Amino acid sequence: LGDVYKRQTIYxxxxxxxxxxxxxxxxxxxxxxxxxxxxxxxxKVLFDSPNFHEVVIQTEKPVLDxxxxxxxxxxIAGVNLSEAYxxxxxxxxxxxxxxxxxxxxxxxxxxxxxxx
Numbered sequence: 078l079g080d081v082y083k084r085q086t087i088y089x090x091x092x093x094x095x096x097x098x099x100x101x102x103x104x105x106x107x108x109x110x111x112x113x114x115x116x117x118x119x120x121k122v123l124f125d126s127p128n129f130h131e132v133v134i135q136t137e138k139p140v141l142d143x144x145x146x147x148x149x150x151x152x153i154a155g156v157n158l159s160e161a162y163x164x165x166x167x168x169x170x171x172x173x174x175x176x177x178x179x180x181x182x183x184x185x186x187x188x189x190x191x192x193x
Contacts, residue, residue: 100175103175104129104130104173104174104175105129107173107174107175107177107179107182108128108129108130108132108173110179110182111132111171111173111182111185111186112128112132114182114183114186115132115134115186118186118187118189118190119190120134120136120186120189120190120193121134121135121136122134123135123165123168130172130173130174131170131171131172132170132171132173133158133165133168133169133170133171134155134168134169134171135165135166135167135168136167136168136169136193137167137193138167138192138193139159139167140154140155140157140158140159140167140168140169141157141159142192143169143189143192143193144157144169146192147188147189147192150188152184152185152188154169154171154189155169155170155171155172156169156170156172157169158170
């Protein structure tokens with residue numbers, strides 16, 4: 078973990094306060110875009126609280142099947158939360174950061190929708 082903290086510290090020092098604000102803003106914009114695309118595609122987003130990097134979706138299909146199907150297309154689907162929270166049914170956490178473009182998000186949502 079020591080190397081991870083060093084890299085993070087160097088990264089933050091290099092981008093500075095303004096850069097960190099830009100990164101955070103880009104993360105929020107991408108999350109809002111992702112949530113909008115999920116909703117427009119009929120994919121159920123759980124919890125309507127504000128999100129920064131992650132959002133939880135609920136599906137009818139078992140999450141492990143979705144993860145496997147998207148992995149076969151070289152897409153990381155998300156994290157299966159179904160075992161940790163069985164009372165929520167088939168649920169998955171999806172993460173988006175400043176490194177993703179709207180095109181990346183569009184491809185992800187379309188592929189996810191087609192796997193359901």
